[in-house]
Amino acid sequence: MPDAIEPALPVLEGKELLPGLRDQPPPAGDAKSGCHLLNDIPANAGTAVIELRVRNHPGTMSHITGLFARRGFNLEAIACAPVGDGRESRMLLLLADEPRLDQVERQLAKLYDVLAVRHRPDVPAAFFRNLFPPADHTAAAPAHGTFTGTLP
């Protein structure tokens, strides 16, 4: 008797199975920035900014983001740019609500491509909010190679 062991459950539609989408609030703050998640971070509430000096090569970012993913550390934002002759980069990481800051720093310091780790209490979380210039929708689109149709 399948009914006895299998209680009737509502069947979900495909779109409803997508995790979290239904519950997400509409983007807050400056809609033009297209970066509502960052705007949701209250300024400096439980956040920390860490600066890294790293070797600049294709795998470095994977090593750093992979470390945060597999150890379950909270990473809210990254800013990265090459410095000097381009062999090294500087990276600013915004950590939110991460109680294991000390552990994060020590694990980062162990990565071969990470040359230096330091705290940047002088950098406010708001720094990351202002990284993106507002998109200029009046600028001319590229003449070709741009997808203009609608997705199925």
Place this chain on the structure above:
Amino acid sequence: MKISGANLLRLLLERQGVRLIAGIPGGANLPFYDALHAPEPRTDRRGTIRHILARHEQGAGFIAHGLARVTGRAGVCLATSGPGATNLLTAIADARLDSVPLVALTGQVPRAMIGTDAFQEVDTYGLTLPVTKHNFLVRDAAELLEVVPLAFQLAESGRPGPVAIDVPKDVQNAIVEVDAWPAPGRPLPAPACPDALIDALAHRLAAAQRPVLYLGGGVITAGAASLAGALARRISAPTVCTLMALGAMPPDDPLFMGMLGMHAARGTNLLLEETDLLVAVGARFDDRATGKVAEFCPHAAIAHLDIDAAEIGKIKPAFLGLVGDAADILRRLLARLPAQQRPAWRARAAHLRAAHPLRHPARAADPLHPVNLCRFLGEILPPDTIVTTDVGQHQMWVAQAYPVRRPRTLLTSGGLGTMGFGLPAAIGAALALSDVEGPALPVRHSLGEGGSEADRISITRDPKLKTQDRTPRVVCVSGDGSLLMNIQELATLAELDLPVAVLVFNNAQLGLVRQQQELFYGRRYAAAHFAAVPDFAALARAFGVRGLRLDPARDPLADLAAALAGPGACVIDIPIHEGANVLPMVPPGAANRHMIAEPELELSHA
């Protein structure tokens, strides 16, 4: 000098002192195989590296583990792209968790085809990234000059670990101009621990009433086992070991309390309830050791010595963290510590040990009880015998009952817990022991004046004897579940004719699974019993290895001793009770003081 990338890789490995590589060839690493085996076109010189052909890349990886875990030097394994690389991953991850120096070489599709979903293409760089200390995708043959020495330096420096090097096929074939050789990669010295911290620990030890040493695998890696023993005796501190540290202290030392944690003797875990100062050396507070972390050593202040700064306070806050080489720190600590007598504490430890022995049937009544088997092996095997295990009940019985007398003589997959580790690791260990011209055998000592001679394995060889006779026997204790996970390496073993004995503790089950289902899942046995179990003796013979099954009706221990005394490789199938459990046991997630005990009515002291 103009040279191909493949030959450059071979020469760099030779300059690194690599004598053995275990691997399997395939499309994407064939140029390197050609460089390993074919004479150089100009000089007619052949390479000096011996290649061990495994039957599965995971087997190759664990053969490299055996080499590395015995010698302390980086083991090297080799696979092709795609499935070759994915098959290596388990051995790489195992090396990461047990801090084993390993260099994993993989072929990759040519650079122009990377990212096109080419035949046997997989993102080896991405796959190995989370399970290595560091990894490389070589984009230009000249990069090998930097990458190869660096890989060995990283694998062997500080806390050892695996490093992966992915080499596209066209990079192996590319011709480069080499002007000068880089220096071979060597382990970097660890930063010295400040004197002030060592003074602080010495003062704190003097004030402690009930100190306990908690040794982890790092003690063995650092060659600091005899120094740790000296510290224990100097301050009268009972000493517990993790699974990875077994062998760091002689099992008959009056201060030795055996393994701690999930399958410890009850007295050992009770002692940790009472200690007021826990000195952790090269240990990482693994959950199988600590049980419920919040209740681990509830009355103790913790001092933590480790070469990896990130381990300090990772699981348990330490009032004192000493980062550096364990041998160096212990030597400097000993230099400033007077002898401390703690007769009451020593007596308490001795009482706890005597009051809570391992309970098991007497040998005469049940010679094939696993505890009796392990004790018997301890009696008949020479003290420098290397024992490897697989993972499961047999592994814990070995940890409980087999006396591991020397560092690096128990090779086991502790952190990852990989079934299938034992047989290929035993092959690697036997290769390390038979590598007569190899570098001095236990090579990694601590920097400066490392541990004493006792930390090193000494092997006497009579050059007149044949290889198999002059190589000490390696024993792999396995289970019928684990052995099947890399059974194909019996073919490798038969080919190499190494003196490896495989002991199958055969209960026709995944025993530890069955045990947990009995204890924690209401005896609802699911997928724990094998309806079909192969005849392991016949299977061994089919591979070309001596095989026999012990008959409980005869004198099985005498038969076992005779089989182990015979020459060459053998598989010994040992029927054990289907219901035997590893006890005592801390339920997963419980505090270590809550141990499930043996049913006393059925057993007697032995």
